Amino acid sequence: MLDLKMIRTEPDKVKAAIQKREMNLDSVIDEILKIDVDRRAVTGKVEAKKAEQNAASKQIPAMKKAGQDTTELMAQMKVLSAEIKEYDAELGELEEKQKDLMLSLPNLPDEDVVAGGKEQNVPLHYFKEKPVFDFPMKNHVDLCEAHGMIDYQRGAKIGGNGAWIYRGWGARMEWALLNFFVNEHLGDGYELILPPHMLNYECGYVAGQFPKFVEEDYWIANPTSADRKFMLPTAETALVNLHRDEVLTLDELPRKYIAYTPCFRREAGSYRAEERGMIRGHQFNKVEMVQYTTPEGSDAAFAEMVGKAERLVQELGLHYRLSKLAAGDCSFSMARTYDIEVWIPSMGIYKEVSSASNARDYQARRGNMKYRGEDGKLHFVNTLNASGLATSRVMPAIVEQYQNADGSITVPEVLRPYMGIDVIR
Template sequence: MLDLTLIREHPQRVERALAKRAVHVNLTTFLALDEKYRQNKTQAETLRAERKRISRKIAQLPPTGPTAVAKRAEATELSARLAAIEEQLAGLTAERQAFLDQLPNLPDEDVPAGGKAQNQVVREHGTQPDFDFEPRDHVDLARRLGLIDYERGVKLGGTGHWVYRGNGALLEWALLNFFLETHVRDGYEFILPPHLLTYQAGYTAGQFPKFAEDVFAIEQGPAGPQRFLLPTSETALVNLHRDEVLAEAELPRKYVAYSPCYRREAGSYRATERGTLRGHQFNKVEMFQFAHPDASDLAHEELLARAAELVEALGLHHRITRLAAEDTSAAMAKTFDVEVWLPSISAYVEVSSVSNARDYQARRGNTRYRPAAGKPAYVHTLNASGLATSRLLPAMLEQHQRPDGTVAVPKVLQRWLGCEFLKPSTTE
């Protein structure tokens, strides 16, 4: 949620920032609503104080005396006025909150305006593989190597599902083990979150109410999904310290979680989104930090470096891209994507989004820290995929394939698979 004081004091600045996302708002109407809310709130507080004063006075008077009778009548009249004001205030509160809940985060100053076309490549690592043979695509390779059963995945779960089997399952698990082992070694606390979350968890993360249709709801309520399958571990991790005040010395709090991610992924699949590139369930390791606002940018750089180092350790050509405002998710102020090269489609695909929400999520979840001096302030929340596997595995198969149809296993994974090469399970 946006800082209300910022909206009140710098409405044009907020409007300009939102316009970078193609969100065009005129805050004049909202500010008039907010002013009416504040006036009603002041009136309600005044009436409550006056009613309390009269109640104290009544307690000091003889109960049947004329003054007590008059004061009770006055208190009754005050209560009626207060009830009317509180009814108006409840409506104004709901209307004001509904408007604020729809506003996305403000993009940072260095985030370019516009959509995907305005994304900026920050740097590249390595070079695109140059094959001296006719390379196969990841779907063909996975079938020949007996790694993924696409047909039985659809039979079990429908479109957007697959089955890892044999060395494919071992490779998937090796990736997850490698990621988790690395993050725990580097000081991140390992979390296994619940897969069913409450509405408040989705609200804090910034997904509800606007993006409620994107999740698999288990129970529906008047406000939206009362319980739903987590779309990413970030949705759980951002709620770990909801409604808590952390000690300043405890920051940053660093967590890493593994979970399957459940996504509705509404809409038709593009021809290039074959195999595991897009699905309703995939595995991901997620890094998360609750950071001091003064250290927020450094935390962002650290998370980006960690995600990129994992891709480098797998020997994959990749690039880092700064997302434009319209391509940045609603709750985030800035996002860098780590994108691996997929030769079969001559395109880069995202395997990690590294994002800084600033205090947007912390305001929604009321997560604060207590400085050595002064009032509690909101923390900054940051997250990074570390990493998602459903696009990573296709890139590994395609970039590490060899002329004889085998695929080289990255050295960092070999101890889990017990081999240096993946070999076809059937002859051509």
């Protein structure tokens, strides 16, 4: 959620920043400001009436003690009480309407984030050269099926389109990747969290997914109660709620967490050629990083998380590029995002395996997450997240980039201690 004071004092700046996302919400901002004027006016009236009420309340005991008639004053009190009730109701309606409008506003992109959609994304650098093969290259679907690593047919049979089964060396490689990622993060001082996979509405609200994107998740209703939960789309949704409605000390920051979870996405399951196999699915595994920092430590934390995610892909020996996303391609809650995109040779395209983002204080305002600074005052924390990494595109990249002429697949050196083999034949 944006700072209302900023909208009030710099409305043109806010409008221009949102327009960088290819969104025009000028009318929404104007309506917020109009409601804000009305709300403050009504608040002033309520406070004035309550001051009258308090003054009258203090007079009544003294008048009774002096034997004076309080009938007229009591009648005035009744009128004041009715007026205050009406003003409170009006104020409640204005505040609710203003809140709904505020929730429709996305985070403001950082000043150095360029305007436009994904066509304006900028590759910052590349790692290694694109692999070149002197033999007929195979795609990851055929390679995984040939080695019994992935069972797509039985996955679709029991889970529908967009589902698959890891088996044999595929299951071993998936588990190796997850263990490798977790161990690397633990070595860097992150705390491992295993959160619930079913979350309450507040989690999606704080993360910035609700109410705007409430229909994009899988929801589970309890048939014996009104309880309703959603399946987490990413561990970030859980991790950025750990300190909801809490005040942290300065010594506690930064807080660094990782979590392994499956992720559930409703929008998956297209039949486009570039999304075949494991490239896009309804469920996939991911290790997620989240940090809580001070505003001053936010940029350094972002650089650290991007570097950590890059290091994982580098240690796997995969060709990739790091891209800085344009404002229109950053997600609703994020002020800046860098994507790590691995090369999928058979498709001739790059696919994201990590998205590192800085939400600044946007999520913290929604979740009332603060820290007490050296000045003794309360300030909102900054929250950041980065995939570290998602496996469903890492494995296709490994299988394709490490394929050999005889159809075998060389296992990346960092995974060999976990898998116990050098080559999948």
